[in-house]
Amino acid sequence: MVKDNSLSSIILDIVIYVFLILLMIVILYPIIYIFSVSLSSSAAFDAGEVWLWPVQPNLDAYKEIVTGKTVPMSFLQAVINTILYTVLSLAFTTTLAYPLSRAKERVPFHGLITKLVVFTMFFSAGMIPVYLIVQKMHLLNTRWALILPAVISTYNLVVMRSFFEGVPVELEEAAFIDGANELTIFYKIILPLSKAALATVGLFYGVYMWNQWFSAMLYLSDRVKNLYPLQYIIRQIVMENQLAAEAAAAGELNTVQVSTASLKYATLFISIVPMLCVYPFIQKYFVKGVMVGSVKG
C-alpha cells in the first residue's frame, strides 16, 4: 500500500490502535482475572486485593477440585460426549452432505431430500415436541439424549456440502471409469481431499458439544447426576453454591479452607481452557468455514 503520512492518516492510526487495544483488554481481562482469582489465596480475595495478578499464589483450589468428585466426573463426561458427538456428527454430516453436493442426475431423490433438509432451517416444531420424541424413544436420562437430537446441524451440513462441491467431478469420473464404486470414491478420494473441511466442521461440532448445557437441563434429571457434563455443573456451582453445600453435607467443613470463590473461579477456568487451547490451531480453517456458511446460508 502507498504510504500516507498526512495528519488525518496519523489520527486514524491512533484511533484504530486505541480501539483495538482497548478491545483486546476488555476481551482478555475477564479470563486473566478468573485465572488470577483461582490461584490467589482466599484471604487475599476476601480482602479485595486481587485485581489482575494472583496474590499469594497457590494451587489449593485446583487440588480441591481434583480430589473432589463432581468436577472431574463432569469433565470426563464432557470429554466423552464431545468426542463421541464429534465423530458421530462428522459421519452423519459427511455421508449426507456428499451425495447432496453431487449432480442431481446421479443421486436418487436429490431434490426432495435437499428441500426436506433446508426446510428445517426455517421451521422447527419447537422445544416441547422434540422433548416428547426424546421421551418416547426412551432416551431421557441417557447420554444419547444430548447427542442424537443434535447429531446433524443443518448449518454445518450446508458448509460441508459447499466444500464438497468444490472438489472437481473429473477426479471421480476418472476413478469411476477405472472401476471404483461410489463408496470407494467417497472414502479414498473425497474425504482425504476434504481435511480442511473436516477440521472446520469437526471444530464447530466439538465446540458446540463442549459448551452445551441446556440439553443436559432438558433431558437429564438429578437421578443421573453422574452424566452431567461440565458446563451444566458450571451453572450449578456458580449459581447455586452447590460445591460448598456438598462439602458441608459430607461433613468436610474443617477441610474446606479454600474460599468457595476461588473454587468457583477455578472451575470456570477449567471449563474454558480446553477450547482456548484448540481454536488458534484451526483458525485458518474456520475462517473459510464461516465464509462458506454465511454466503450459502
Added chain:
Amino acid sequence: MSNQTKKESRGIGGYFKNEFSKFSRGKFLMVLMIPGVVFFLLFHYWPFYGLLAAFKDYKPKLGILGSPWADQHGLAEFIRFFTIPDVWNYIWNTIALSILHILWLFPLAIILALFINELRSQKFKKIVQTVSYLPHFVSVAAVCGMLTLFLSSQQTSADAGSFANEGIINMMLLKLGLIKEGIPFLDRANWFRTVYIASDVWQSIGWSAIVYIAALSAVDQELYEAATIDGASRVQKMWHISVQLIRPTIVILLVMQIGKIMSLGADKALLLQRPATYKKSQILSTYIYNQGLTQGELSFSTAVGLFNSVINIILVVVANFISNKLTDTGLW
C-alpha cells in the same frame, strides 16, 4: 428450473420412475444418505406430529391421538395464550433483545473488520484476530457464570473501607467513585438488557467480523492505489471502497438477522434471569420452557412454540424477499 417443471408434469409416477432410474449408479450414494435422512425424519419431522398436542388437551397417558381436543375448534390454548396480559410483554422482551443485539453488534463488528483491514503490521493483525475470536469459544454457561460473579453485590456503601464483598465490577466502580453503593445488577430488571447485550457483544464481536474481514481481504489492492493517486484520504477510502465492497454482505446478513428476531434462544436468558427481573428477562423461549417443562403445561407451551415458529417463518420469508429485492441475493 424449467427442466424440473417438465419432470413434474409427468406426474407422480413419472417422478418416481425418473428417481429410480438413477439407482444403478446412485445406489451407494443412496445408502450413504440413509443415516442422515433418518435423523431428519426422526428429530425434525416426527416432532411435527407432536404439534397436534397444541390443539389438544394433551395427557401423556392417553398419547397425542388419544387426548381430547382442546375445544370444538382445538384453539383453546392459543386463545388462552393471547388473553394472558404478560404475553405481550414477553413478545416485546424478545423483540427488544434481538433489535438491541443487531443495533450494537452489527456496527461494532463492521468497524472492527474495517480497522483490522487498515492494519499494516501483519503480526498485530494476527494477534487482534486471534484474541477477538476467543470469547466465541467460551460457553454461554461460563459467560453467565462470569457475569454472576463479576456483577454480584452486597450493596456495600462507598463510605465503607473495604469493598471485598462486591464483584469486581462493583469494586472498580466503587474505587473510582462512580457509584455510591454496590449495584446488584442481575437483580435489577432495568439492567437486564444492558448486561445481556454487552456480554453478547463481548462474545460475538470478533466472530461476527470474520465474514467482513474475509470479504475485505479479497478486495483488489489496485483500487486503493488508484484512489490514493487521485488524492483520496484513508478515511475516504475506507468509506468509498471498503464499505461499498462489503455492502452486499452487510445487507444480506442484516436482513437475515431481522428474520430471526423472534427466535431468540432460551439458554442465555434462563441463566441470567432472576424472579426479580422477569418483567424484562422473560422472553418467549424461556416462557415456553418454564410453562412446558417446569409447570408441565405441555399443550399450552407447544401452542406457544407453534405460534413462535409460524411468526419466525413469516419473518424469514419477508426478509428473504426484501434481500432479493435489495441485493439480488437471498437464501432462495
